[in-house]
Amino acid sequence: MHIGIDVGGTNTDAVLMDGRQTLGAVKHATTPDVTTGIVQAIQDLRRGHHFEGEQITAVMIGTTHFINALVQAKRLAPTAALRLGLPATKALPPLVDWPEGLKNAISARSYLAHGGYEFDGRPISPLDPDELRAHAEDMKAHGIRSVAISAVFSPVNHDLEVRAAEIIAEVLGSDVAISLSHEIGRIGLLERENATIINAALRELAAEIVDGLTVAVRAEGIDSPIYLSQNDGTLMDEDYVRLYPVATFASGPTNSMRGAALTSGLATCAVIDIGGTTADIGLLVNGFPRETANEVKVAGIRTNFRMPDVLSLGIGGGSIVDTETGEVGPESVGYKLGTEALVFGGGTLTATDIAVAAGRVEIGDRSKVAHLDPAFVQKVLARIAERVSEAVDRMRTSPEPIAVVAVGGGSILLADELPLFGAVNRPENYAVANAIGASIAQVGGEIDKVYTIEPGQREESLAAVRAEAIDKAIAAGASPRSVKIIDFDEVPIPYLPGNATRIRVKAVGDLEMGVRV
Structure with missing residues (x-):
C-alpha cells in the first residue's frame, strides 16, 4: 500500500492506495503551517482504513509550500x-x-x-x-x-x-x-x-520543509521513502527536492489531471479541476498534462522551466459571491470555508452555499441558504458554467470534439452538461483526484539541449539522447522494465552552424516501490 497526499489552498486530500485501487480517501482543512494538515490527513486515513506503518511502501506528496513562500x-x-x-x-x-x-x-x-x-x-x-x-x-x-x-x-x-x-x-x-x-x-x-x-x-x-515532512511522516510510524510531485507529473525524492524546490510549483494541477486520467479512463481529454480557491483547466495528452510552450509568470517573474499548460480561474468552492451582480470570485475564504460559509454558520455567501441551495450537494445546514432567490442561484451557476466553458474552449487546439472531465471537491458547481461540450465526466473519487494523481505519479527523466548533428549521424545521435533520458529516469528510481519515451521533439535551428538541433526527450517509468534512490 502507499499514500498519496495533495495540499491545496483550502483542503489537504489524502488517499490510501493498493496499486491503483483506492482503499480510503479523506479531506482535511489545510492548516496555516501545511505540515500539521498532512499529519492530520494521515491520521484520518488510518482511522478510516487501519494500516500499520510497515505496510506503507511509499508516501507521495504534492505541496504548495514553495509556491506559497514565493508569492x-x-x-x-x-x-x-x-x-x-x-x-x-x-x-x-x-x-x-x-x-x-x-x-x-x-x-x-x-x-x-x-x-x-x-x-x-x-x-x-x-x-x-x-x-x-x-x-x-x-x-x-x-x-x-x-x-x-x-x-x-x-x-x-x-x-x-x-x-x-x-x-x-x-x-x-x-x-x-x-x-x-x-x-x-x-x-x-x-x-x-x-x-x-x-x-x-x-x-x-x-x-527545512523536507526535514519537517520526514519527521511528521516518521512520527506516524511510516519509514518508507517520501516523494514530492513535480510540475510535469513525475516524482522526485527528498534529496532532489532539496536541490530543485522550484520543480514543485505546479504539482497541484498536474496531480489533478493525472488523477483524472486514472479515474476516468481517458488518456486524452480536457480536465477541469475545481478546488476551494481556483478552477484549473488543462489538457491531457497520452495521460500527461500538455506542457506550456511559452514563458510562465510566477509571482510576477518570467520563467521558462517545465510547467503544465494550465488556465486558472478565480472560481472555487470557497469563492465569494457578489450578492448584487452574482459574479463569483476571485476572492475566496480559502481554508476558512468551514467557518465562514453560510451553511456552516458564517456570514459570507460562497459558491458552496450556492451549490447547497441548488441541491447539488448536501453539506452543512441547508436552512441557512433557504432565503436565497432560486433565480439568483441559477444565475450564479449559469455564469460559472459559462466562464468554465469559455476557458476550456480557449485551451483546446482544434475544433474537434473533446471529452471533458471534472474533478476536485468544487466540481459540484458544474452541472452534468457544459455549454459547447455536452456531458461532463465526473468519475468515482473525483473529489480526491489530486491525491490519487500524486499516488500514481511515475518517475521521469528529461533531456532538453542543443546538439550538433554530424552528417550521416542523425539516427545514432537521437538514439543516444533517448538512451540518456531513459538512464536519467532509471537513476531517479524508475523500474528499468517500465521506462518508455512519452515525448520527443526535434527542432533544427537554422541560424546556428553545424546542423544545430534542439532535442527534447522525456522518459517515464513506474516507481520501484520501497526502493530508496
Missing part, C-alpha cells in the same frame, strides 16, 4: 545572482524585471562576470577566476547564503557554470547552496536565470 515573499534565503556573459548582456542585468518587494525579500545581490557562449558554442570570453573570487568575497561580506549561477547559452555548453560554482564554493564554503541554470531552465537567458534565482532563494526552505 508571500516569506522564508526566502539571502540570494546572489551571478551571470557569466561579459562583455555582453550588460544592458539587462540580473533581477532587472523582478518586483521590488521580492528583491528585498531575498536581500538580492547581482553580479556580472566574464564567460558564457555565443549561440554557436564559441566562447564570449574566458572565465576569470580572480574576478569570481572577488564577487564571492563581496557575497560573503553581505551574508549571502544561496547563489544562482547563469551563463549565456549554458544549455549549449554548461562547463563554465560548473567551474564557476567550484570557485564560488571555495570562497563561500560548502554550507552555501549553489543553483546552476542549465539544470533548471531552458534556452532564454532572462527567464532561465529568473527560474534559477527563485530556486536558489528556496533552497534553505526546501531543506
Whole structure:
C-alpha cells in the first residue's frame, strides 16, 4: 500500500492506495503551517482504513509550500545572482524585471562576470577566476547564503557554470547552496536565470520543509521513502527536492489531471479541476498534462522551466459571491470555508452555499441558504458554467470534439452538461483526484539541449539522447522494465552552424516501490 497526499489552498486530500485501487480517501482543512494538515490527513486515513506503518511502501506528496513562500515573499534565503556573459548582456542585468518587494525579500545581490557562449558554442570570453573570487568575497561580506549561477547559452555548453560554482564554493564554503541554470531552465537567458534565482532563494526552505515532512511522516510510524510531485507529473525524492524546490510549483494541477486520467479512463481529454480557491483547466495528452510552450509568470517573474499548460480561474468552492451582480470570485475564504460559509454558520455567501441551495450537494445546514432567490442561484451557476466553458474552449487546439472531465471537491458547481461540450465526466473519487494523481505519479527523466548533428549521424545521435533520458529516469528510481519515451521533439535551428538541433526527450517509468534512490 502507499499514500498519496495533495495540499491545496483550502483542503489537504489524502488517499490510501493498493496499486491503483483506492482503499480510503479523506479531506482535511489545510492548516496555516501545511505540515500539521498532512499529519492530520494521515491520521484520518488510518482511522478510516487501519494500516500499520510497515505496510506503507511509499508516501507521495504534492505541496504548495514553495509556491506559497514565493508569492508571500516569506522564508526566502539571502540570494546572489551571478551571470557569466561579459562583455555582453550588460544592458539587462540580473533581477532587472523582478518586483521590488521580492528583491528585498531575498536581500538580492547581482553580479556580472566574464564567460558564457555565443549561440554557436564559441566562447564570449574566458572565465576569470580572480574576478569570481572577488564577487564571492563581496557575497560573503553581505551574508549571502544561496547563489544562482547563469551563463549565456549554458544549455549549449554548461562547463563554465560548473567551474564557476567550484570557485564560488571555495570562497563561500560548502554550507552555501549553489543553483546552476542549465539544470533548471531552458534556452532564454532572462527567464532561465529568473527560474534559477527563485530556486536558489528556496533552497534553505526546501531543506527545512523536507526535514519537517520526514519527521511528521516518521512520527506516524511510516519509514518508507517520501516523494514530492513535480510540475510535469513525475516524482522526485527528498534529496532532489532539496536541490530543485522550484520543480514543485505546479504539482497541484498536474496531480489533478493525472488523477483524472486514472479515474476516468481517458488518456486524452480536457480536465477541469475545481478546488476551494481556483478552477484549473488543462489538457491531457497520452495521460500527461500538455506542457506550456511559452514563458510562465510566477509571482510576477518570467520563467521558462517545465510547467503544465494550465488556465486558472478565480472560481472555487470557497469563492465569494457578489450578492448584487452574482459574479463569483476571485476572492475566496480559502481554508476558512468551514467557518465562514453560510451553511456552516458564517456570514459570507460562497459558491458552496450556492451549490447547497441548488441541491447539488448536501453539506452543512441547508436552512441557512433557504432565503436565497432560486433565480439568483441559477444565475450564479449559469455564469460559472459559462466562464468554465469559455476557458476550456480557449485551451483546446482544434475544433474537434473533446471529452471533458471534472474533478476536485468544487466540481459540484458544474452541472452534468457544459455549454459547447455536452456531458461532463465526473468519475468515482473525483473529489480526491489530486491525491490519487500524486499516488500514481511515475518517475521521469528529461533531456532538453542543443546538439550538433554530424552528417550521416542523425539516427545514432537521437538514439543516444533517448538512451540518456531513459538512464536519467532509471537513476531517479524508475523500474528499468517500465521506462518508455512519452515525448520527443526535434527542432533544427537554422541560424546556428553545424546542423544545430534542439532535442527534447522525456522518459517515464513506474516507481520501484520501497526502493530508496
